[in-house]
Amino acid sequence: MADVVVTGIGAVTPLGVGAETLLREWVAGNDGIRGGEAPCADFDPRTVMTAKEARRADRFTQLAVGAAEEAIAQARLEDLDGTRVGCIVGTGIGGIETLENAHTTLGAQGPDRVPPLSIPLMMSNAAPAAIAMRHDVRGPVFGVVSACAAGAHAIGAAARTIRCGDADVVITGGAEASLTPLARAAFAALDATSPTGESRPFDARRNGFVMGEGAGVLVLEDRAHAEARGAQILGVVSGYGATADAYHLTSPRADGSGAAQAIGAALADAMRGPDEVDYVNAHGTSTPQNDRAETNAIQMALGDRAAKIPVSSTKSAIGHLLGAAGAVEAIATLLALRERVAPPTLGWEVRDEGMDLDYVPGAARPLAVTGDRAAVGISNSFGFGGHNAVLVLEGTP
Amino acid sequence: MSSTDTTTVEQKVFEALAALGTEAEITREASLEELDVDSLDLAEFAQIIDEDLGVRLEGKDLKDVKVVGDVVDLIAARVDA
Numbered sequence: 001m002a003d004v005v006v007t008g009i010g011a012v013t014p015l016g017v018g019a020e021t022l023l024r025e026w027v028a029g030n031d032g033i034r035g036g037e038a039p040c041a042d043f044d045p046r047t048v049m050t051a052k053e054a055r056r057a058d059r060f061t062q063l064a065v066g067a068a069e070e071a072i073a074q075a076r077l078e079d080l081d082g083t084r085v086g087c088i089v090g091t092g093i094g095g096i097e098t099l100e101n102a103h104t105t106l107g108a109q110g111p112d113r114v115p116p117l118s119i120p121l122m123m124s125n126a127a128p129a130a131i132a133m134r135h136d137v138r139g140p141v142f143g144v145v146s147a148c149a150a151g152a153h154a155i156g157a158a159a160r161t162i163r164c165g166d167a168d169v170v171i172t173g174g175a176e177a178s179l180t181p182l183a184r185a186a187f188a189a190l191d192a193t194s195p196t197g198e199s200r201p202f203d204a205r206r207n208g209f210v211m212g213e214g215a216g217v218l219v220l221e222d223r224a225h226a227e228a229r230g231a232q233i234l235g236v237v238s239g240y241g242a243t244a245d246a247y248h249l250t251s252p253r254a255d256g257s258g259a260a261q262a263i264g265a266a267l268a269d270a271m272r273g274p275d276e277v278d279y280v281n282a283h284g285t286s287t288p289q290n291d292r293a294e295t296n297a298i299q300m301a302l303g304d305r306a307a308k309i310p311v312s313s314t315k316s317a318i319g320h321l322l323g324a325a326g327a328v329e330a331i332a333t334l335l336a337l338r339e340r341v342a343p344p345t346l347g348w349e350v351r352d353e354g355m356d357l358d359y360v361p362g363a364a365r366p367l368a369v370t371g372d373r374a375a376v377g378i379s380n381s382f383g384f385g386g387h388n389a390v391l392v393l394e395g396t397p
Numbered sequence: 398m399s400s401t402d403t404t405t406v407e408q409k410v411f412e413a414l415a416a417l418g419t420e421a422e423i424t425r426e427a428s429l430e431e432l433d434v435d436s437l438d439l440a441e442f443a444q445i446i447d448e449d450l451g452v453r454l455e456g457k458d459l460k461d462v463k464v465v466g467d468v469v470d471l472i473a474a475r476v477d478a
Contacts, residue, residue: 052419
């Protein structure tokens with residue numbers, strides 16, 4: 001079975017444009033949360049798209065293209081046979097800004113004035129379609145939809161696509177741009193978002209997530225293919241586990257059993273045991289329910305190892321990027337493994353009863369990895385609907 | 398039809414085409430192909446022309462049109478009608 005390696009990464013996040021920027025800023029203890037939300041204020045779509053391309057793309061697609069350009073440039077894909085390249089990109093909601101604007105026009109001006117671009121911009125597969133058109137990608141191209149697990153499910157699907165031989169290279173990740181009046185109001189109505197605008201994953205005072213936007217894109221590749229063309233190998237996607245809670249529309253199973261099953265499946269897929277795990281990049285949303293259930297899941301899946309390794313949440317620095325979260329966090333995990341650093345869970349100060357993992361409070365610290373072996377990490381993603389997607393990622397030695 | 402009407406229509410057509418994001422120079426002689434105008438653009442263009450000039454264009458109206466001047470003349474004739 002093919003070994004799936006990473007040959008390009010790109011990210012547009014509330015910490016700035018660029019994958020390296022994400023890790024550097026997070027490790028330095030900086031966050032991109034402004035006024036209770038986490039926008040990608042530094043991103044200008046015109047730096048990567050013509051005026052015509054930009055107006056034919058909802059913001060979530062623009063963010064995806066921005067991240068993809070960085071990843072594809074790094075992987076140097078220009079000379080490949082497009083029929084052997086795929087593109088699989090997840091989103092939680094898709095082009096909701098386009099939908100809201102079109103609906104406003106419908107109400108105010110009637111059906112004759114609804115923009116003809118409404119559907120092709122809002123469709124949840126618009127991001128992979130745009131990337132495919134820009135780069136002549138003609139293999140398997142589609143979107144993945146599983147709320148806040150979509151980015152991780154997309155990466156898992158991409159790894160499987162390579163492993164089973166359907167493509168040599170798959171451009172994959174997730175994108176989200178839902179800082180809109182409707183999404184804001186709807187998440188608030190669910191009591192899902194923090195009323196105080198604070199992201200404090202695993203802290204006893206956590207009271208909801210902070211909504212962010214952004215995109216993360218990875219170029220995954222069959223190792224033999226990457227080595228044959230001399231591509232730089234940035235890391236390995238060695239395991240993927242996907243399960244469902246089959247329990248509740250928005251709440252996770254409190255005991256974390258569905259998520260634990262996904263962690264176990266991902267480790268088995270990677271042929272790694274709990275004692276080989278050096279770092280867990282948690283889903284860690286800062287909601288009361290997720291963070292407790294996820295703590296239980298990590299303890300259930302990793303046993304005694306759970307208390308011995310650092311567990312931190314990227315959402316403490318950039319908020320919750322929904323369908324982009326799994327992809328952006330996989331990139332953060334890969335870079336952290338490469339640098340052998342555990343970035344901090346910002347804002348964690350007060351231990352909650354029964355939540356006793358090492359959440360890396362305060363500041364980043366080195367991972368306890370010695371010798372020339374690759375550091376091994378887990379990246380968790382869970383979504384409304386009870387979707388659990390877990391990746392096992394490995395740095396390069 | 399007076400020349401003023403044609404000038405007004407031409408200005409509206411040029412503005413509408415520019416709004417679609419073309420980066421090529423818009424002239425009466427420019428072909429829609431050169432301006433990278435496709436079926437999605439024509440759908441948007443028709444909506445703008447309906448709103449601004451009250452002329453309803455359908456898909457078949459623009460099927461055989463090649464250059465911008467043809468579009469201007471077609472619409473000007475309808476405004477006049």
